[in-house]
Amino acid sequence: MSTVQLPIERLVLERPPHLHSGLSPDHLSRALLMATALPVAAGLVLFGKAAAVVLFFAVLGACLGEGIVFFIAPKGTRRDMGHAVLIGVLLGLTLPVTITWHLPFLGGLVALCVGKGLLGGFGNYVWHPALVGRAMLQLLFGARLTPAWWPVLARDNLWSGSIRSLADTAPYRGYQWSRLPAWADAWALERPIDHLVGCYGAPLRDGGVSGTGWLEMFRDHLPPLRDTLWGTVGGGIGETCTIALVLSGLYLMYRGLLRWQSVAAALLTVAVLAAVLPIRLDGDLAWLPLFIAEGQFPAGVAWILFHLTGGSLLLSCLILSADPLTTPLTARGHVVFGIGVGVLTMAARYIGLTPGSSYWAILAMNTLVPLIDRRTRRRW
Amino acid sequence: MRLLRSKRLSGGVFFTATKVATIDVPIETLFTRDVLRVPLHARHNLSNSPDRSPETEMELLAGAGDRIEAGDPLAQPPSGAPAWARVFAPVSGIIGNRVTAGTARGAAAAVELMPSGDQADISPSRTGSAEPSPNGLIDQLAALGIGIDADRCATDTQSAAGRPEWIIVDGLESAPYATARTRTLIEHSGDLIDAARRLGGALGVSEVQFVVDRALGALVNTLRRHALGSRDDGGGQTRETTVTVVPIPNQHPQCHPRMLFRTVTGRELPPDRTPREAGAWIIGTCELLDIHRALVDGLPPVAQTLTVAGDAVQRLGNYRVPVGMSVEAILLRVGLCRDPARVVIGNALTGVAIRSADTIITPDVEGIYVASASAERDQTPGGCLRCGFCIDVCPVKIDPVGVFNAVELGHPSRVPSWVARACLHCGLCDYVCPARLPLMRAVRHCRAHAGGGQYA
Numbered sequence: 001m002s003t004v005q006l007p008i009e010r011l012v013l014e015r016p017p018h019l020h021s022g023l024s025p026d027h028l029s030r031a032l033l034m035a036t037a038l039p040v041a042a043g044l045v046l047f048g049k050a051a052a053v054v055l056f057f058a059v060l061g062a063c064l065g066e067g068i069v070f071f072i073a074p075k076g077t078r079r080d081m082g083h084a085v086l087i088g089v090l091l092g093l094t095l096p097v098t099i100t101w102h103l104p105f106l107g108g109l110v111a112l113c114v115g116k117g118l119l120g121g122f123g124n125y126v127w128h129p130a131l132v133g134r135a136m137l138q139l140l141f142g143a144r145l146t147p148a149w150w151p152v153l154a155r156d157n158l159w160s161g162s163i164r165s166l167a168d169t170a171p172y173r174g175y176q177w178s179r180l181p182a183w184a185d186a187w188a189l190e191r192p193i194d195h196l197v198g199c200y201g202a203p204l205r206d207g208g209v210s211g212t213g214w215l216e217m218f219r220d221h222l223p224p225l226r227d228t229l230w231g232t233v234g235g236g237i238g239e240t241c242t243i244a245l246v247l248s249g250l251y252l253m254y255r256g257l258l259r260w261q262s263v264a265a266a267l268l269t270v271a272v273l274a275a276v277l278p279i280r281l282d283g284d285l286a287w288l289p290l291f292i293a294e295g296q297f298p299a300g301v302a303w304i305l306f307h308l309t310g311g312s313l314l315l316s317c318l319i320l321s322a323d324p325l326t327t328p329l330t331a332r333g334h335v336v337f338g339i340g341v342g343v344l345t346m347a348a349r350y351i352g353l354t355p356g357s358s359y360w361a362i363l364a365m366n367t368l369v370p371l372i373d374r375r376t377r378r379r380w
Numbered sequence: 381m382r383l384l385r386s387k388r389l390s391g392g393v394f395f396t397a398t399k400v401a402t403i404d405v406p407i408e409t410l411f412t413r414d415v416l417r418v419p420l421h422a423r424h425n426l427s428n429s430p431d432r433s434p435e436t437e438m439e440l441l442a443g444a445g446d447r448i449e450a451g452d453p454l455a456q457p458p459s460g461a462p463a464w465a466r467v468f469a470p471v472s473g474i475i476g477n478r479v480t481a482g483t484a485r486g487a488a489a490a491v492e493l494m495p496s497g498d499q500a501d502i503s504p505s506r507t508g509s510a511e512p513s514p515n516g517l518i519d520q521l522a523a524l525g526i527g528i529d530a531d532r533c534a535t536d537t538q539s540a541a542g543r544p545e546w547i548i549v550d551g552l553e554s555a556p557y558a559t560a561r562t563r564t565l566i567e568h569s570g571d572l573i574d575a576a577r578r579l580g581g582a583l584g585v586s587e588v589q590f591v592v593d594r595a596l597g598a599l600v601n602t603l604r605r606h607a608l609g610s611r612d613d614g615g616g617q618t619r620e621t622t623v624t625v626v627p628i629p630n631q632h633p634q635c636h637p638r639m640l641f642r643t644v645t646g647r648e649l650p651p652d653r654t655p656r657e658a659g660a661w662i663i664g665t666c667e668l669l670d671i672h673r674a675l676v677d678g679l680p681p682v683a684q685t686l687t688v689a690g691d692a693v694q695r696l697g698n699y700r701v702p703v704g705m706s707v708e709a710i711l712l713r714v715g716l717c718r719d720p721a722r723v724v725i726g727n728a729l730t731g732v733a734i735r736s737a738d739t740i741i742t743p744d745v746e747g748i749y750v751a752s753a754s755a756e757r758d759q760t761p762g763g764c765l766r767c768g769f770c771i772d773v774c775p776v777k778i779d780p781v782g783v784f785n786a787v788e789l790g791h792p793s794r795v796p797s798w799v800a801r802a803c804l805h806c807g808l809c810d811y812v813c814p815a816r817l818p819l820m821r822a823v824r825h826c827r828a829h830a831g832g833g834q835y836a
Contacts, residue, residue, distance in 0.1 A: 015821065016730040017807030018722060018749065019556055020757040021393075023814040025765055078762075123763030256769065324767040329781070331772075377779055 025122070028324065029082045031255045035248040035319060036089045042231050042241035047097040048153050050163050051237045055092035057101045061108025062088030068109075069117030080122055087111050090130035093238025093315060094359060095137075097151065097163060099144050107133040127366045128326045131359050138356060146355040149188035150234030154180040161185035174224040175232035189234035192222055192310030196303070197349045214281060215294040218302055225302060228309040235312070238319075242309045249318035258322040262334035266317040267308060269342025274307040275300070277350060313345055316358035326366045333369075333376040340365040340372075387646045389639050391773045392631035393808055395556035396595065398728075402689055403559045405697040407567060409683075410713050411471075416704035417481040417490040419742050420455050420467055438467065440491060446475050447496070451680055454491065466524075470682035470702035471495045481704075482739045484725040484732040490704065490740065524680040526670055545659035547585045548644050549576050549668055551592040551603075554632035555727040557689035558747050561665045563698045564685055565592065566599060568669055573606040573623050575672035579663075580621035587622050589644050594627035632729070633775055633806040637662045651801035666746075684743055689728070690750035692718040701741055707748060708737035718752035730807045762815040770809035770819055776802045780809040780819040787822040792829040800827035 043051040066084035070077060088108045095104055111133025119125040138145050151163035155175070167184030180187065199217055223233045231241025238245075252258035275290035286292060290300040308314070317338065321327055328337050341361045348357030365372075420438040438455040442448055448469045455467040476492025549572070553561045565572060573590070580588040590607070592600055607623040626644060633639055640662055641655040642648065649655060655662055663671075670681035684703055689696045694715030701710055707723065724731040725739060728749035770780040778799045786795050800823055809819040 014722075014733060014759075016724075016733070016805075017810045017820065018724050018731065018733060018751070019729050019807075019811055020759070020816065021812050022757060023769075023812060024816075025762060025814055028765060028767065028814055123765065256772075257767070324765050327766070329766055329768040329771060329779075377782060 025080075026082055028257060029080070029086050031252065031257055032319075032322060033082065033086045033089065035252045035255075035257075035322070036086070036093065036238070038244035038248045039093055039238035039241060039315070039319070040089060042244040043093065043097075043237035045159050046152055046231055046240065047163060047237060048157075048159055048161050050097045051092075053101055054095055054097060054099065054104045054237060055089060058092035058095070058104035058108045059085050059088030061105040061110075062091065062112045063108075065109045065112025065117070068113055069121070073117065073121065077121060083116075083122060084112055087116065087129045087133075090128075090320065091133045093319075094130065094134050094236050094312065094356070096145060096147055096236050098147050099141075103137055103141060103144065107137045109133075110136045123325065125325065126369070127363050128320055128323055131320065131363050131366075134356070134359055135363060138354070142355075146194075148190075150191055151186040152189055152232050152234065152240075153186045154184070157185045172221070172223065175227045175230075189223070190221075191234040192228060192306050193349070194311075194355070195221055196306050196310065197352075214292070214299055215297060218294075218297065218299055222306065225305055225309070228306070233310065235310075236315070239312045239315045242314060245314045245318050249314075249322075252319070252322045257324060258318070259331055259334045261331045262321055262327070262338040263317050265335045265338025266313070266321070266342045266345075267338075269339050270307055270313060270346055271304050273342065273346040274304045277346065279303070307346075307349075311349075311358065312356055313358045316345075316362050317341055320359070320362055326369060328369055328372045328376060330373075330376055333372045336372045336376060337365050337369070340368065387642055388629070389631060389634050389643060389775050391775045391777075391808075392554070392633060393773060393811065394629075394631045395554065396630070398556040398689070399559050399562075401696045402557070402687055402698060403562060405563075407560075407563050407685055407698045407700055409700045410705070410710060411495075412702070412705050412709045412713070413495055414706070414709050415476065416470060416473075416493045416495065416702060417479055417706070417740050418454060418467060418470060418493050418704035419481065419483060419740060420489045420491060438489070440475070440478070442475050444475055444477055448473065448475055448493070451682065453680075454493075466680075468524075468680040468682050469493060470704060482734070482736055483742045484734065484739065484745060485742070488742070493704065521671060521674055524674040524678070526667075526674055526681060543584055544661040545585070546641075546645055546661070547576070547580050547583065547588045548640055548655075548660055548662045549588060549590045550635060550637075550640060550662055550664045551590060552628070552630050552635045552640075553746075554630050554635045555729060555746075556632065557728045557749055558687050560685045560687045560698045560746060562593065562596070562599075563687075564665045564669055565603075568665075568672070569599070569602050570606045571672045571676075572665055572668050573603060575668050575675065576623050577621050578675060579668075579671060580623070583661075586620055587624055589626050590623050591626045591628060591640060591644060593630040595630060600625060600627045632808065633804055636775075636804050636806065638804060639775060651798055681743070684741055684745060686741070686745055687747040688714050688750070689747065690720075690724075690752075691755050692716050692720045692750040692752040703741060703743055705741050706737065707734065707739045707741070710741070710748065711737065711750065716750065718754070720750045721753040721756055722749075722751040724749040724751075729811065730805060757816070759816050761817045764817060765815050767814060769812040769814070773808045773812050775806060775808070776804060778802055778823070780823060781817070783826055784817055784819050784822040787825050792826045795826045797826075799823070803827070 040055065062084045063081060066079065066081060070079040091107050091111055092104055111129040115127060115129030115132030116122065116125050149168065151166055153161040153163065163186045165183065165185045166188040167181045168188040172178055227233050229242045233240050249258060249263060253260055276288060278285040278287045279289045289303050292300045321341065328334055341358065344361035344364055345358040348354055348360060354360055437458065439458050440455050441453050448454060450469055450472045452469050453466050454469045471493065473493045473495040476494055478489065478491050480487050481490040551561060551565045576588045576590055590603060592603060603625045607625055628634065628643055634643065637655045638649055641658065641660050645660060649658055666685050673679045682703055683700050685698060685700045687698050688710065694717040723734050723737065725734055725745055725748055726732055727746065731749065764781055774780060783795050783799060786792060803823045805820060807820050813819060
């Protein structure tokens with residue numbers, strides 16, 4: 001028989017509940033960081049060492065920013081390097097691989113100092129800090145964040161090649177079937193969404209009409225859709241690889257950080273708007289592009305799919321809108337948030353407001369989160 | 381749209397992993413040679429019945445120093461007093477003095493009982509009045525100290541006179557670590573189906589709902605087989621009563637009477653009404669087994685089946701202990717492998733952390749949870765992360781963090797009173813909160829502020 005006596009004087013006598021799930025803010029940051037692992041890996045494979053440099057300096061800037069904020073902030077402020085690393089990585093994922101190292105460093109610094117520190121620190125900021133950093137970079141160095149040509153390493157040089165030796169061959173037959181010149185390591189590609197919207201999707205803005213036909217564009221100027229799945233198209237470090245992003249999103253949903261309602265609302269809105277809004281075809285406006293087909297090729301469906309996977313939309317609505325602090329509380333709120341992101345993204349693409357449209361859409365919807373919460377919360 | 385909406389519990393948490401250690405261990409009977417302090421107001425529910433004050437003096441049927449056999453009546457209510465149940469001796473022994481013993485619900489009157497000799501089993505040596513009484517089964521049960529109440533633990537035989545519309549047997553227990561009811565169900569499935577059928581027949585209920593955990597497929601099949609068999613060979617008035625096995629998902633707090641009522645009957649229950657008032661009698665399987673023993677063998681209930689679990693406990697399992705045994709005696713028998721830091725009587729999530737190991741087991745105790753210091757979490761609240769987990773998990777669809785913010789800002793009166801009344805105090809909002817905010821305390825505060833009634 002046991003002889004253990006109860007240490008009566010040391011018993012905890014708190015009110016219930018007596019159990020806790022053990023979740024903490026660190027768990028949330030860590031889960032988000034885990035979710036960025038796949039896009040980061042995809043970026044490293046597709047863009048090589050240059051992506052590692054961008055990510056490293058973004059994280060370094062973010063950590064330095066956190067240190068500065070911690071140094072200035074009142075006593076008792078928690079220093080949370082895990083969160084700083086997360087913000088740095090997220091910022092790096094949105095950036096093109098071609099920028100020089102000081103831009104991501106500056107972006108990380110701004111993200112943490114302004115986006116997080118000045119706006120009240122963890123738990124109080126309104127806008128996603130990584131996107132605040134990116135927005136600042138875009139305002140200061142706009143052209144460098146949206147280069148005309150985006151490099152992607154060719155099949156034999158994945159992971160190890162250099163993005164400096166670029167080859168541009170037209171017509172481009174897709175990643176798998178095009179032959180790269182022997183002297184080059186990487187393809188110079190266009191971002192599919194930029195090309196697409198620049199040619200056909202901007203009835204409200206001037207110019208931008210290309211001479212190519214609707215079918216020729218899909219055949220000669222856009223990569224096949226499977227390239228957007230694997231990410232071998234132009235775009236930011238973490239934007240292109242659809243498979244990695246979807247797996248990360250599923251992981252975040254499993255961890256309860258991302259609501260499917262938000263993702264579904266955003267993607268559906270974009271798909272519906274792309275299917276309905278007019279495109280400029282042969283000089284006049286054609287409504288319902290979904291039903292435009294060229295022979296056997298369902299060009300309208302391809303148009304919608306490129307809208308979904310060809311830009312920054314997936315990174316925005318699968319990873320960036322999983323940040324709990326800058327998104328609404330309830331599932332209903334997330335639906336509104338997702339619809340807002342979709343509408344603003346498509347508006348920015350059609351009006352030609354700015355490159356990186358979905359990042360700006362997220363920032364705008366972040367601003368509206370208190371309003372959304374007020375209207376969508378439960379009766380109490 | 382309203383019709384499409386399922387009445388199943390949305391939200392909640394599955395605590396399946398905490399039950400693994402005890403669900404396969406057979407129920408073991410614990411004896412003690414220490415003095416029992418048998419509570420005299422057994423099977424009552426103080427928080428729900430302010431009119432039945434515990435000060436009512438019970439009449440002892442034997443004096444100090446007398447010998448009493450297990451199963452003999454020990455005390456009975458004075459004539460004219462509200463209908464308390466008779467109290468029976470859990471073991472054979474010598475009666476001692478009247479004392480005041482600590483229970484999970486506060487101090488209560490008890491009488492000492494010194495066990496004599498070796499106890500072979502906690503089964504009374506002689507039976508009570510087993511012959512059918514003219515007033516039917518309820519009186520027959522009441523004579524043996526069993527009252528049936530919707531809240532599972534009261535013995536209000538007066539209000540039991542009303543006919544129920546539903547009888548729901550609760551074989552679920554969604555609370556963390558608790559497996560006593562499921563174990564009872566596994567070991568006595570045939571008896572329990574039989575008792576449910578008898579009870580339904582006596583009360584004129586044509587269909588008894590027998591709720592079990594959907595995940596226990598083998599158990600569901602066994603119960604269905606028994607239910608079919610009992611319908612075939614039933615006799616007399618009980619033939620019309622069928623027992624329907626209802627397998628449902630077992631997330632906490634599905635076993636709460638309000639949630640069970642909603643899921644099984646498909647009706648919404650206003651916060652002011654109890655399931656009993658709405659016509660549903662909800663009976664746990666442990667109580668149903670007591671009923672079976674009383675009806676078939678004429679034995680009064682004198683022991684309680686409870687789950688002893690937690691990371692400080694050496695032999696986790698379900699134990700059948702005599703009423704009146706102290707927590708310390710139980711823990712000495714099951715053994716402790718670590719220094720306990722928190723001893724909780726009842727539900728591991730929302731039970732009562734006891735001050736003294738002297739606390740005795742009353743008939744409403746379902747479990748003991750003993751946690752060591754290593755299981756203690758840092759409960760320093762941080763800032764809200766806006767994750768919305770508390771809103772997702774809430775089984776009654778209130779907004780705990782909204783209530784918390786209102787209380788923090790000093791406006792508890794702005795919280796509608798139905799919010800505080802609807803809260804089940806299941807504690808899941810606190811359980812899932814990553815920032816460790818005291819959300820449930822905020823809701824309690826609103827309840828107190830609104831004068832919505834007393835709370836435990």
